[in-house]
Amino acid sequence: MKYIVFIFAALGVPPLAFLLYMNRRWQKYAFWAMLAGLIFYNGTSINFFSMESYTGSARGMEVSVVHLFAFALLLSLKLQGKLKRLIPEFGFLLYILYFLLCLLSLSKAENYLTAWFEIWKMILLYFFYLTVYSYLKATDDLDSVLRGFSLYAIVNLLMVMKDRFSGVYQAHGAFPHQNSMAMAMLLFGSMFFAGYLTLGIKPRLGRWCAIGAVCAAIATFRSYSRGAIAMIPVAYGIATLCSFLSTRKRRVFKRILPFAVMGAIGVALLLPKIIERFKEAPEASGNTRIELACCAREMIAAEPITGVGINNWSIKMQPPYLYQDRASEKLGYDLNYTGIVETVYLLVMAECGIPAFCAMIAWFLWYWFSSLRLVWKLKGTPWSFVPAGLLGGLTAAYLQSCLEWVLRQQINLFLLVFLFAILGYLNKSWEKLKQMG
Numbered sequence: 001m002k003y004i005v006f007i008f009a010a011l012g013v014p015p016l017a018f019l020l021y022m023n024r025r026w027q028k029y030a031f032w033a034m035l036a037g038l039i040f041y042n043g044t045s046i047n048f049f050s051m052e053s054y055t056g057s058a059r060g061m062e063v064s065v066v067h068l069f070a071f072a073l074l075l076s077l078k079l080q081g082k083l084k085r086l087i088p089e090f091g092f093l094l095y096i097l098y099f100l101l102c103l104l105s106l107s108k109a110e111n112y113l114t115a116w117f118e119i120w121k122m123i124l125l126y127f128f129y130l131t132v133y134s135y136l137k138a139t140d141d142l143d144s145v146l147r148g149f150s151l152y153a154i155v156n157l158l159m160v161m162k163d164r165f166s167g168v169y170q171a172h173g174a175f176p177h178q179n180s181m182a183m184a185m186l187l188f189g190s191m192f193f194a195g196y197l198t199l200g201i202k203p204r205l206g207r208w209c210a211i212g213a214v215c216a217a218i219a220t221f222r223s224y225s226r227g228a229i230a231m232i233p234v235a236y237g238i239a240t241l242c243s244f245l246s247t248r249k250r251r252v253f254k255r256i257l258p259f260a261v262m263g264a265i266g267v268a269l270l271l272p273k274i275i276e277r278f279k280e281a282p283e284a285s286g287n288t289r290i291e292l293a294c295c296a297r298e299m300i301a302a303e304p305i306t307g308v309g310i311n312n313w314s315i316k317m318q319p320p321y322l323y324q325d326r327a328s329e330k331l332g333y334d335l336n337y338t339g340i341v342e343t344v345y346l347l348v349m350a351e352c353g354i355p356a357f358c359a360m361i362a363w364f365l366w367y368w369f370s371s372l373r374l375v376w377k378l379k380g381t382p383w384s385f386v387p388a389g390l391l392g393g394l395t396a397a398y399l400q401s402c403l404e405w406v407l408r409q410q411i412n413l414f415l416l417v418f419l420f421a422i423l424g425y426l427n428k429s430w431e432k433l434k435q436m437g
Contacts, residue, residue, distance in 0.1 A: 002343055003048070004083045004398065006046050006063065007086070008065070009062075009065070009068055010027075010068060011070045012068075013068055013071050013075070014075070015073075016030070016069075016072040016078070017071075017072040017073075017074075017075035017076045017264060018079070018319070020072060020073065020076035021075075021076040021079040021080055023339070024080070026392060027073060027076060027077075027135070027137070027139070028141060028406070030069055030072060030073055030076075031069075031073060031135055031141075031144075031145075031148075032144075032148055033065075033069050034069035034070055034073065034131075034145045035148045035149075035152065035387075037064060037065040037066035037069060037406050038152070038411070038414055038415070038418075039152055039155050039156070039174050040065055040174065040196055040413050041064060041066065041174070041414070042174075042176060043058070044064050044065040044066065045062055045063065045064035045065070045066075045279040046062070046064075047059065047060030047062050047083075048060060048061040048062075048063065048170075049061050049113065049117075049259055051113075051117075053112065054114060054116070054314065055201060055338045055339055055340065056114055056118070056191045056311045056312075056313060056314050056316045056317045056340070057311055057313075057340065057347070057408040057409070058114070058118040058120070058121050058311050058410075059117065059122050060117055061116070061117060062117075062120075062121060062124075062155065062410060066128065066129065066414065067108060067124050067127070069129040070127055070128045071127065071131075072136065072405055073131050073134075074127060074131045076116075076297075077131075077134050077135065077379075079139055080138070081136060082137070082138035083130075083198035084128065085136050085238065088130075088133060088134070088137070088424075088428075089133065089337075089424040089425075089427060089428060090366065090411035090427075091366050091367060091370075091420055091424050092126075092129070092130070092424070093364065094128070094359065094362050094363040094366055095129065095363055095373060095417075096125060097359045097361035097362075098122075098360045098363050099122050099126070100241075101184075101352065101353070101355045101356035101359050101406060102118075102119070102348075102352040102356045103119070103310075104305070104306045104352070104353065104355070105306050105307040105308070105310045105312075105346070105351060105352045105353060105356070106309065106310070107225075107306055108303055108306050108307065108309045108312075109307050109308075109309030109310065109312050110309060110312055110315045110316065111309075111312060111315055114311045114312060115309055115311050115312060116269070117192060118310050118311035121410060122411075123388050124412070125417060128414060128417065128418075129417040129420065129421055130421075132417070132418050132421035132422070133421040133424050133425055134157040134423065135430075136422065137424040137428065137429070139424055140173060140377055140429070140432075141384075142145055142298070142383065142422070145422070146195070146205065146209075146288060146389075147205065147206065147208045147283065148211065148385075149188055149191075149192075149212065150192065150208040150211055150212035150215075150247070151184065152174075152188070152233070153188050153192070153211075153212040153215040153216045153219070154211065154212070154215050154399060154413055155171040155183065156174045156175075156184075156215070156219055156316040156436075157173070157215040157216075158214075158220055159171075160172075160173040160175040160181075160219045160222050160223075160264070164222065170223055170225070171222045171223060173413055174411065175221055175412075176411065177409070178223040178224065178225050179223070179225045179227065179228065179404045179405070179406050179407075180406050180409050180412050181219060181221075181223050181412060182223040182225035182227070182229075182400075183222050183225075183228060183397050183400055183401075183404075183406045183407075184411075184415050185216040185217075185219045185220040185223075185228075185395045185399055186220055186228055186231060186232070186235050186345065186393055186397060186400070187235075187390070187393035187396075187415065187416075187419060188216045188218075188237070188389070188393070189212075189213055189217050189235065189236070189393070190207040190210060190218030190235035190236055190239040190389045190392040190393035190396065191213035191385070191386060191389030191390055191393055191419075192208075192210070192216060192258070192389065193209075193213040193217075193236055193239050193389060194206070194239040194240075194242065194243050194385040194386075194388040194389030194392070195208075195209030195210075195212075195213070195242075195385040195386075195389065196209045196210040196213050196255060196259070197239070197240065197252050197255050197256065197385070198243055198246055198382075198384060198385040198388070199382065199385065200251070200255060203382075205382070209385070212363060213259070214259075217232075217333055221292050224261050224418065226403075227298065227400040227404045228396075228400055228401040228404075228415065230403075231383075231397075231398075231399055231400050234271070234392065234396045234399065235393050235395065235396035237392065238392030238395055239388055239389045239391070239392035239393070240252070240256065240392075242375050242388030242389075242392070243385065243388055244377055245375060245384075245388070246375075246378075246379045246380060246381075246385075246388070246421075247374070249290075250283060285342055287337070288342075289341075289403075290335075291331065291335055291337065291340065292308050292328065292341040292342060293341055293342075293343070293346055294327040294330060295317060295323055295324050295327045295329075295335070295337065295345040296341045296347065296349065296350040297317060297346075297351075298323040298326045298327050299316065299323050299350040299351075300350055300354070302323065303353065304353060304354050304431035305353045305354065305355060306321070306350065306352075306353045307348075307350055307351045307352040307353035307356065308321075308350060308351060309351060310351050310352050311351065312351060312400030313340055313347065313350060313351055314340070315338075317337055317338055318338065321426050324336075324337065329405070340405060341405070342403065342404060342405045342409075343402050343403070343404075343405065344401050344403065344406070344407040344408050345357065345400060346401065347408060348360055354421075362378075364394075364398060365413075367390075367419075367420045367423050367424075368395070368396065368398070370387070370423045370424075370426075370427055371387040371388075371390045371391040371394060371423060372387075372421065373387075374386075374387035374426050374427070374430060375388050375391060376386045377430045377434070378426070378433065378434065380434075381433055381434055383426070383433055385391070386422065386426065387423065387426065388422075390419060390422075390423065393419075394419075397416070
């Protein structure tokens with residue numbers, strides 16, 4: 001029944017696109033609906049050809065309400081003549097290069113259906129990426145997008161509190177896993193914290209930033225994700241340092257003080273649980289990371305150019321393939337895993353090869369350096385906090401991804417490319433924003 005409902009919803013995309021073309025005010029509402037779909041992603045998505053028992057990064061041809069709104073928005077922008085290029089910014093070119101290099105791994109894939117699941121995910125992600133960028137370029141509506149993110153952080157914290165009172169030890173909020181939630185809240189939290197330091201609480205956007213920063217920080221701590229908690233000083237520290245460039249030091253210090261007091265109280269309340277989480281984390285968890293990394297190295301050594309096949313990790317970990325056996329020989333004891341290696345970097349190298357990994361790193365670093373560049377370019381404007389906060393958030397997210405498997409999960413990719421699209425928009429529009437003050 002749910003498939004039939006979803007097909008009828010998909011048939012409504014062209015009429016919705018025409019309505020958005022006729023009434024441009026509705027585009028904002030559709031964009032907010034798309035953002036709401038991200039908040040409730042698990043309940044608004046469906047898998048075609050589902051393989052839920054498969055332990056891969058994609059387990060079906062997943063389609064969401066988010067995609068439907070994205071396609072309707074993109075089509076309406078095309079009808080309005082606002083979508084002129086499919087590769088509007090250099091970051092898109094890097095993503096397409098990464099995608100094409102991943103396709104080379106099909107030559108080594110054992111199961112083409114599971115490989116297609118990941119390829120399908122990457123294709124839909126590209127169109128979502130293009131939608132966000134094109135909408136911002138057409139409307140310059142960054143203010144409402146950022147307020148939408150603040151609302152996202154508020155709703156997520158309410159869901160975290162629900163988890164807490166339901167007896168869930170590691171809350172995950174609106175996300176499928178606590179590590180995913182923690183990484184997203186690190187990104188949002190550092191950006192909103194920089195917004196609060198830069199704007200204060202007098203302007204409306206500054207108040208939204210302050211609320212978003214508090215909600216994101218609480219949710220990050222409440223996840224008890226060791227990797228994310230360790231990255232909090234990195235994310236918020238870089239955001240603070242960058243804020244000094246565009247705001248008077250005295251104002252920054254005055255605004256840090258109340259936040260620091262609230263943070264100290266919050267940490268004091270959660271500290272026993274945080275210490276317990278770090279001290280009593282099972283030793284097997286760390287050993288598993290090392291053992292799966294050894295398996296990944298065997299795959300990379302055997303297939304350095306193409307990898308063993310996109311989304312084929314779990315298949316290649318089993319007989320007749322010998323990658324796990326070779327890792328067992330080097331470690332001196334038997335392994336028996338199907339689970340995925342914890343870091344996205346080793347996973348991409350193992351499944352898609354070193355060239356695809358290099359393209360992914362180039363894509364990630366392009367936006368990191370864009371943030372660094374935009375901190376200077378937007379100095380003195382109300383929007384300087386966006387690259388300042390994202391410089392800290394992206395640094396923390398990239399480092400956290402060395403420790404925890406988060407950047408191959410769909411919801412995290414959605415949010416990451418959303419922020420990439422914002423940075424791409426700022427790359428193209430910073431001069432206009434500078435003139436607007």
